[in-house]
Amino acid sequence: MLEVNHLKAYIDSSNGLVKAVDDVSFSIKRGETIGIVGESGSGKSVLAQSLMQLNPSPPVFYPQGEILFEGKDLLKKSTKELCALRGNELAMIFQDPLSSLNPIFKVGRQLIEAIQSHKKIAHKQAEAQALQLLRDVGIHQPQQCMKSYPHELSGGMRQRIVIAMALSGEPKLLIADEPTTALDVTIQAQILGLLKQIQLKYKTAIIIITHDLGIVAKLADRILVMYSGKIVEEGTAEDIFYQTAMPYTWSLLRAIPSLKLTRHDRLMSIPGQPPNLVSPPAGCNFSPRCPFATPQCMETEPELTAVGAHHKKACLLTAQAFEESKHRFEQKQPEEV
């Protein structure tokens, strides 16, 4: 349904050209869920906004690439054509629901307007659909909710309303950028469960962007790991969590706090900072922070290559060298790491 080929989204900043998304390719099928994970600044949000063509333009521009949605390149569509697609075929949910809701209008009015912007239907019919959508997103008193202003509702309720609005055009693709970051863990679990139910009901493809590996483990059919604007590993949750093929993903997984940690264990962190995307390092972008980097890693940029049926990695280390390096690392004392 969506095929992204060699997409580059560069930002013209006062410090120079930021290579926020640099040669990214992936595809998603109808009804599939893809998780995009990576540290802060790895380019997840710019990628999501690029798919919807929501980046401010300028400064963001696309020197190259294709975003084929049902075979047609979104980068070649006019603003009018894109407006028609957004909300109808493509919809997006952001981290902060308040940024998507108008504080001075009641929820009902906003939802009805959203429905009527997609379909030419009478107010009464749109109202009935709005109530049904609110029921679909798990709001038990939809009538009352319609009469509320956004500030009168909890964060979880507001995010449900934003999801209802996103669904109002029955989109084929829903992009959720950190949809639960602002919510507590209980509400987070409810919203994630809701996304899964919606997918089953509407057969929507979902791209979920997060820095939380736990979320993608639960939700995603496939996971893309991003680092400094590039995809560095791609695979099923099984591949990424149990057959990790490259050091960046391995480091991310080791940085997840676990209940098994005792007071004597150290929580791992990835040393250093993500690279400056105006002048990324030579060779592999992760090499300055990689505990297993070789001199070759500092010179040669790795390509994303297949290591299994659905599994790809961008790393010059062979599987054997990676295993041996991990083993040596595990043997070291914490103070040596």
Ligand SMILES: Nc1ncnc2c1ncn2[C@@H]1O[C@H](COP(=O)(O)OP(=O)(O)OP(=O)(O)O)[C@@H](O)[C@H]1O
């Ligand atoms: N408007 C902008 N001007 C200049 N640089 C920008 C702009 N927007 C994003 N960037 C840069 O682009 C890179 C990717 O940013 P992006 O917001 O996509 O990262 P992210 O992975 O979504 O991070 P986070 O998880 O913190 O949202 C970063 O280096 C960021 O500083």
